[in-house]
Amino acid sequence: MGETILKMQGIQKYFSGVHALNGVNFELRAGEVHALMGENGAGKSTLIKVLCGIHKRDGGNVELFGKEVNFNNIAESQDAGISVIHQELNMMGHLTVAQNMFIGREARKGFFIDDKKMEADAQRLFDKMGVKINPATKLGDLTVGKQQMVEIAKAVSRECKLLVLDEPTAALTLPEVEELFKIMNDLRSKGIGMIYISHRMDEINRISDRVTVMRDGEYVGTVNTADVTKDDIVKMMVGRTIMGEQKEASAVAEGAPVVLDVKNLNAGKEVKNVSFQLRKGEILGFAGLMGAGRTEVARALYGADPRQTGEIYLNGKRAKIKTPEQAVKHGICYLSEDRKRFGLMLDKSVTQNSAIASVDDYITMGLINDSKMREVSAQTNAKLRTKTPSMEQLLKNLSGGNQQKVIIARWLMKNCDIFIFDEPTRGIDVGAKSEIYHLMEDLTKQGKSIIMISSELPEVLRMSDRIIVMCEGRKTGELDISEATQENIMQLATMREEN
Ligand SMILES: Nc1ncnc2c1ncn2[C@@H]1O[C@H](COP(=O)(O)OP(=O)(O)OP(=O)(O)O)[C@@H](O)[C@H]1O
Numbered sequence: 001m002g003e004t005i006l007k008m009q010g011i012q013k014y015f016s017g018v019h020a021l022n023g024v025n026f027e028l029r030a031g032e033v034h035a036l037m038g039e040n041g042a043g044k045s046t047l048i049k050v051l052c053g054i055h056k057r058d059g060g061n062v063e064l065f066g067k068e069v070n071f072n073n074i075a076e077s078q079d080a081g082i083s084v085i086h087q088e089l090n091m092m093g094h095l096t097v098a099q100n101m102f103i104g105r106e107a108r109k110g111f112f113i114d115d116k117k118m119e120a121d122a123q124r125l126f127d128k129m130g131v132k133i134n135p136a137t138k139l140g141d142l143t144v145g146k147q148q149m150v151e152i153a154k155a156v157s158r159e160c161k162l163l164v165l166d167e168p169t170a171a172l173t174l175p176e177v178e179e180l181f182k183i184m185n186d187l188r189s190k191g192i193g194m195i196y197i198s199h200r201m202d203e204i205n206r207i208s209d210r211v212t213v214m215r216d217g218e219y220v221g222t223v224n225t226a227d228v229t230k231d232d233i234v235k236m237m238v239g240r241t242i243m244g245e246q247k248e249a250s251a252v253a254e255g256a257p258v259v260l261d262v263k264n265l266n267a268g269k270e271v272k273n274v275s276f277q278l279r280k281g282e283i284l285g286f287a288g289l290m291g292a293g294r295t296e297v298a299r300a301l302y303g304a305d306p307r308q309t310g311e312i313y314l315n316g317k318r319a320k321i322k323t324p325e326q327a328v329k330h331g332i333c334y335l336s337e338d339r340k341r342f343g344l345m346l347d348k349s350v351t352q353n354s355a356i357a358s359v360d361d362y363i364t365m366g367l368i369n370d371s372k373m374r375e376v377s378a379q380t381n382a383k384l385r386t387k388t389p390s391m392e393q394l395l396k397n398l399s400g401g402n403q404q405k406v407i408i409a410r411w412l413m414k415n416c417d418i419f420i421f422d423e424p425t426r427g428i429d430v431g432a433k434s435e436i437y438h439l440m441e442d443l444t445k446q447g448k449s450i451i452m453i454s455s456e457l458p459e460v461l462r463m464s465d466r467i468i469v470m471c472e473g474r475k476t477g478e479l480d481i482s483e484a485t486q487e488n489i490m491q492l493a494t495m496r497e498e499n
C-alpha cells in the first residue's frame with residue numbers, strides 16, 4: 001500500500017434537525033480498498049457526498065494529495081481525480097450505454113455527436129475489463145446489475161485516482177460481484193485508492209485492507225481487516241454481537257392446514273411448472289441463485305405478471321388472482337425486491353409511505369382516524385429502528401436503508417394472511433436485520449404465513465421451516481430445515497436441466 005492520499009478529519013454535517021456527521025475521521029492510501037461500515041443512517045453516504053462536493057461540510061478538514069480541498073460541486077471533485085458510484089444510480093434509461101458513459105464529454109464530429117466512436121471506445125473499455133455489455137443497447141433495457149457495471153466502467157474511464165463505491169453489490173449477481181472484484185484488484189495494482197461501502201460482511205473480508213466504522217454520525221474506529229473477526233466489526237457497528245444460527249427444526253405445528261396451494265405454475269420463460277404448498281404459520285424459504293425465477297414465481301402468484309397456466313388454491317378453495325389488487329383482497333401481500341421501482345414515494349412523509357397500503361383499515365364510517373394511523377406507523381417504524389428525525393420527514397431525506405425499512409413497515413402494517421418477502425434484508429444493516437427476523441417470527445406466531453425469497457443462505461437457514469430451491473425457472477428441490485445445509489442447497493441451486 002502506498003502513501004496516504006486522502007485525509008478527512010473531524011468532519012461535521014448538519015441537516016435540519018439531524019446532526020448527520022459529528023467529528024468523522026477517514027484516511028485512504030493509494031492502492032488500498034478501505035471499507036466504510038455502519039448501520040443504516042450512520043452517515044456513510046453523507047460523508048461521501050461531503051467528500052465529492054454534493055454537500056458543504058459544516059466543520060473539519062479534507063486533504064487530498066496533501067492539499068486542503070473544499071469542493072463546491074461534483075465537477076470540481078472529478079477534476080481532482082475523484083469518481084463516485086452512488087448508492088442511488090443516476091442514469092438516463094433512454095440513452096444508450098455508450099451515451100451514458102460519455103455524458104458531458106461526448107465525442108463529436110462537427111456539431112454532431114459521434115455515436116460510433118463512443119460505442120467503439122466503450123467496447124474497448126468493456127473488453128479490457130472483461131465485461132459483456134453491448135454499448136449500443138438502451139441503458140434502461142439492462143438489469144440493474146449491468147447498469148451498475150456501466151457506472152463502474154464510466155468511473156474507470158475517467159482515470160480517477162480515488163474511486164468510491166457506495167453499496168455497488170446490492171443489485172449484482174454472484175458472477176457480477178466476481179467481475180467487480182477482479183476490476184477492483186486491477187485498479188488496486190494501479191495504485192488507485194478505493195472507498196468501499198457494503199453491508200455484506202464476507203465481501204468486506206475478501207476485498208478490503210482496512211475497515212472504518214461509523215455509528216450515529218460518529219467515528220468509532222479504523223482497523224486492519226486481517227486483524228479482526230466479523231463479530232469484532234459487528235460489535236463496533238452496533239455495540240453488541242448478533243448471532244444467527246440455523247433453525248434446528250420446523251416450528252410449524254403438526255397438522256397445520258395448507259393455506260396456499262400452487263399447482264403447475266407457468267409464467268413467461270422464467271417459471272416452469274412450479275408447484276408448492278404453504279402451511280399456516282410457516283416460513284417457506286425460496287433459495288436459488290439470482291435469475292433462478294424466484295421473483296417471477298412471486299410476481300405471477302401475486303398477479304403482477306400474467307401466468308400461462310397454473311392454479312392457486314387458498315384454504316382449499318380455487319382463487320382467481322389476475323391483478324395485485326385481487327391478491328391483496330385475498331390477503332396476500334408482496335414486498336418487492338425492487339423497492340425503488342415499486343413503492344418509494346420520495347416526496348411523501350414517512351407516515352404516508354408507511355400507511356399507504358393499510359389506509360382502509362383506519363377508516364370508519366367514511367372518516368379516517370389519522371392519529372391512530374400515525375401511532376401505528378410510528379410504532380412499526382420504531383420496531384424496525386427506522387432512523388428519522390420525525391414521522392413527517394420526507395422519504396427522500398432518509399438514508400437508503402431507512403427508506404427500505406419504511407417500505408417494510410408498510411407491509412407489516414397491512415393486515416394480510418400471506419406475506420411474500422422478496423429479499424427483505426437487502427441493503428439493511430445487521431442490527432435491523434435481526435429486528436426484521438423477529439417481526440417475521442411474530443407474524444408466524446399470529447398464524448400468518450410467509451414466503452421468503454432470499455439470496456443469502458445464512459438467512460434462509462436461520463429463518464425457514466422448509467426450503468424450496470429453484471434453478472433456471474424450475475423447482476429443483478424441497479428440503480425440511482432439519483435436513484438442509486448450505487451444500488445441499490447450493491447443489492440444487494445449480495442443478496441445470498440436461499439438454
Ligand atoms: N438531504 C438530507 N436531509 C435531511 N437529512 C438527511 C439528508 N441526507 C441524509 N440525511 C440523514 O442523515 C443521516 C445519515 O444518512 P446517510 O444517508 O449518510 O446514511 P448511510 O450510512 O449511508 O445509511 P444506509 O446504509 O442506509 O445507506 C440519516 O439520519 C439521514 O436521514
Ligand SMILES: [Mg+2]
Nearest residue numbers: 045087399400
Ligand atoms: Mg447510504
